[in-house]
Amino acid sequence: MEQREGGDVPPKNPQQSEGSSTEAADFPARKLVRQLDFTGLSGGVSTVEQPQSVKSIQPPPLPPQSMKPPHLQPPPMLFMTMQQPTQPTVPPTHPSVRPIVKPESPKARPRQNVNEVKDNTPKKQKQCNCKHSRCLKLYCECFASGIYCDGCNCVNCHNNVENEGPRREAVEATLERNPNAFRPKIASSPHGARDSRVLSKEEAGEVLVSAKHNKGCHCKKSGCLKKYCECFQANILCSENCKCMDCKNYEGSEERQALFHGDHANNMVFIQQAANAAITGAIGSSGYGSPPLSKKRKGQELFFGSTVKDPAHRLAQLQQANQIKASVPSSSLSSTPGARSGNTSALGPSKFTYRSLLADIIQPQDLKELCSVLVVYSGEAAKMLAEERNAAEKRAEDSRETSAASSTQDKSQSEKQSVAQKSLTNDPLSENQTQKTKPDESSSAGADVSNSRPMSPSTLALMCDEQDTMFNNAASSNGLEAHNNVSSQVPHEQRLNEAYAEQERIVLTKFRDCLNRLITLGEIKETKYSSLAQSESSGNEKDPTSNGASNARSETRNQQFISNGITAVPPQRAVAAAAVNNVRITKPPENGDVRTKTERE
DNA sequence: GAGTTTGAAACT
DNA sequence: CAGTTTCAAACTC
Structure with missing residues (x-):
């Protein structure tokens, strides 16, 4: 009993650092350990990837058929991952291709992170220090991550190639107990994008990775603000999945704020997180904005029952309570995620937020101003184009005079010209599709641009490089046409479009x-x-x-x-x-x- | 570095 | 499923 499985395994060598199990001491393959990738990303749950870590290649530790209980069948993802690594480039079974780093399980990235932050250079894989589990239990971070121990400080390690047999059994047993045991604990939130506008002030500077713990934590004393907490460790907020007590790891938590803004060490964490989030693309993510309600309440009631001695705790709880009140006006204990998220609009529909580095740079008024600038530029472009075209037309007409152009051509030409000029020089009223600019925008721009036609309807909707490219192409060809193909029978509308395109090209280029x-x-x-x-x-x-x-x-x-x-x-x-x-x-x-x-x- | 605390995992 | 024990990481001194 006291020595569960393996407890009886004699520690062959207390000192088996550098990888290992004693029996493998002289095993050449030792350094070429194959590794398992249990961190399968895709599948049912997407995960927060740790971009900085190279996912290792994972040999199937177990033959698929050996993996178990049909009724408990783990989601295909796991099998897939194990059979065919998500990284196609890596030969799964070749021992010589040793993956660089341990794939960091969402859970296990503790000290390593600190190192990374300090050095700016990714450190060696994390090393476990297991003594009694033979590294064949989920206690072992390596095992839990689905990788072999390599260079760890563990004692009596069986999580290596030499012990593939026992290891396989352990994996099976673990999977039997929990089919999701090796799946990522952190899944990106399935909820919709967050409206950045509702970013509360207090979260300024915070980066919350877009994810949540699948199982949730069960912390009692750490307030979920220490790395004991899996959520905190994974740099995510606690969610409705958590059953923690006195949780302070929620959006809006002052303690959490203090943690992030208070000391420098955490500034570093913040920066790292920001980087991670940025790299991960955790932008506009979602989640829940308030502490996991139902459970939190439970915890609170419990604590409010006067079991709390620490005044600070009490304060924290009060704050938390206020938070809850604010987010849940009704007294109903909505324990369903939907209900809760619905009620958290004040804090934002999501607890997972990404704050752009530009957040401090761009202000609403600046966007307005930028729009004005674009309008102005549009006007300038219009004028310039009109002049250019006039010149071109003139040249064309000159050359045409000598070639006895047909009258119809002349007519269409002149029409075209007038249309083009009209469209380029202004008269928004004549254009049905004239954009309905916001009053303030048009007024601000109007002063300078009164003479120019507002951007064509699609202009503002097309502000990106792709479109710019598109316009570049279109405009260049159109430009050619405009200047060289004077005899073409271009319909008025097309001509108009050309004018738009050219104008937009310029504006978009500037943009x-x-x-x-x-x-x-x-x-x-x-x-x-x-x-x-x-x-x-x-x-x-x-x-x-x-x-x-x-x-x-x-x-x-x-x-x-x-x-x-x-x-x-x-x-x-x-x-x-x-x-x-x-x-x-x-x-x-x-x-x-x-x-x-x-x-x- | 040793000792303590913590919470997940394992077990009953 | 709840309670207890074991375990190793996180933390403190």
Whole structure:
């Protein structure tokens, strides 16, 4: 009893680090361990990938047929994964192809992360320290991750090639107990995209990976704010799946906020998370915005029953309670995810959020301004095009005079010309499809662009590179036509479209440039964040006594950096101005200073 | 690095 | 399924 399975296995060699089981000490293949990939990503549940870790190649530890209970049949995903690794490039069975790193199970990425953050270089795979489980239980992180122990500090390790037999049995047993045992615990949230507009202030700066724990945690004392908590460790918020008590790992939790914003170590975590989230593409994710209600309540009632001695705890619970009240106006204990998520709109439909690096850079007003700029540019483009076309037409007519063009051609030509000019130079009223710009936008732009036709209807809807390319192509061919093929019988509409296309091409090109600059700014910001946090982190280590002060300083500095490094010239303005180049924006600079630097005239 | 705490996993 | 024990990671000192 006390020594469950294997307990009787004599520790052959307490010192079997570097991989291993003693019996394998001189096994050449030792370093060439094959590994299992239980982290199968696809399938029913998608997971939060850890992009920085190279997924290892996984040999099937078990022949599919040996894997078990039909009734408990694990989802095909697992089998698939085991039989055919998701990474097609890697030969599953070839021992010589040793995967670089252990695939990090969503759960197991503890100290390693810290190392990574410190060094900026991915560290060696995590090493377990199992002593009594022979690394054949889920206690063992390696085993749980579906990989062989390699270079671990475990004792009496059986999680290796030499013990494939026992290992296989263990896998079977584990699967029998829990068919999902080797599946990722963290699944990306199935819920819809989150509306970034409802990002609450308090989550500013936080990055919540778009995922949730499949089983949920059961924490009691850690508040789900320590790595004991699987959710926290996986950098996700607790969900309705959790049965934790006194949970503070929910969106809006002050403790959690403090954790993220409070100290530098966590700043680093935050940065790492931000990077992860960005890489993972955890953008606009979803989830739940409030603490897992039903269970939390249970926990709260329990604690509110006065079992809580720690005042801080009590406060936390009160806060949490308020949170709940806020998000659940009715007193009903909606324990269903749907109900809860529905009630959490105040906090946002999702608990998983990604905050863009540009979040501080782009303000609503700036978008408006950008629109104005585009409109202005559209007008400029229209004028320019009209002039060009006029010139072209003139040249064409000159040459045509000598070739005795037909009267119909002349007629159509002149019509075309007038249409083109009309469409290019303005008169929005004459165009049914004239976009219905927002009043403020049109008014702001109107002052300068009164003379130009607003962008064609689709312009604003086509703002991306792909379309730009499309337009480039279209426009280039159209341009050719316009300039060279003067005798073509182009229908008016087509001609009109050409004009639109050309105009849009110009505007979109500028807009693309604009976006590119924006991206650059975001990258700069990212870089600065990283370096700042790193320097602060190191500085903090040197001066641990000044934590509070330096924290405050750091926050200030963060903001400064945001405003200095990035937005000293308010980026959006700089970008807009840059995009506009020669076009003057009449809107007075709010700061009066820097902005004018980027504006011409 | 040793000892403690914690919560998942294993077991009853 | 609930309660208990075991286990190894996380944490503290």
